[in-house]
Amino acid sequence: LIKLMQIWNCNIQNTAAVIHVSGYEGRDVNVSCSYGEGYESYEKYLCRNDCGNSDVLITTTKAKKNKYSIYDDKKRRVFTTTLSDLSSVDAGKYWCGVTRTGKDIYTEVRLFVCICQLGDLSGGGPH
Numbered sequence: 727l728i729k730l731m732q733i734w735n736c737n738i739q740n741t742a743a744v745i746h747v748s749g750y751e752g753r754d755v756n757v758s759c760s761y762g763e764g765y766e767s768y769e770k771y772l773c774r775n776d777c778g779n780s781d782v783l784i785t786t787t788k789a790k791k792n793k794y795s796i797y798d799d800k801k802r803r804v805f806t807t808t809l810s811d812l813s814s815v816d817a818g819k820y821w822c823g824v825t826r827t828g829k830d831i832y833t834e835v836r837l838f839v840c841i842c843q844l845g846d847l848s849g850g851g852p853h
C-alpha cells in the first residue's frame with residue numbers, strides 16, 4: 727500500500743509553523759509559501775537541509791532549474807516551487823526563503839514522498 731517515507735511527527739505539526747507537503751513518487755508536488763506584505767519584489771527561493779549556499783535549489787531570479795521551477799504570485803503573496811518526478815531521496819527538510827538585507831525570512835517545509843507500489847491500484851487485495 728502507500729508507505730510514508732518519514733514518520734509524521736504530530737507534536738511538530740501542532741506546535742511549530744512547519745508546512746507539511748506530501749506527494750507521490752514519480753509525480754509532481756507543489757510547495758507553496760506565503761510571505762508578508764512589502765516583500766512582493768524580493769527574491770524568493772527554496773533550499774534544503776541547513777540552507778547553505780550549496781543547498782539552494784532554485785530562486786525566482788532563475789525560475790527553472792533541473793527538476794525545480796518556481797513561480798511568485800505577487801497578488802496573493804504566495805510563491806510556489808514545483809518539484810517534478812519525485813523520488814524517495816527528495817523527502818526531508820526544506821526551507822522557503824525570502825532574500826533580504828540582514829537575516830532572510832525562512833519558513834520550514836517537510837516533504838513526504840509516498841511510494842505507490844505497482845499493482846496496488848489494480849485491485850489485487852481482498853474484495
Ligand SMILES: *[C@@H]1O[C@H](CO)[C@@H](O)[C@H](O)[C@H]1NC(C)=O
Pocket residue numbers: 754755756806808
Ligand atoms: C502545481 O501548480 C501548478 C500551477 O498552479 C498546477 O498547474 C499544477 O497542477 C500543480 N501540481 C500539483 C501536483 O498540484
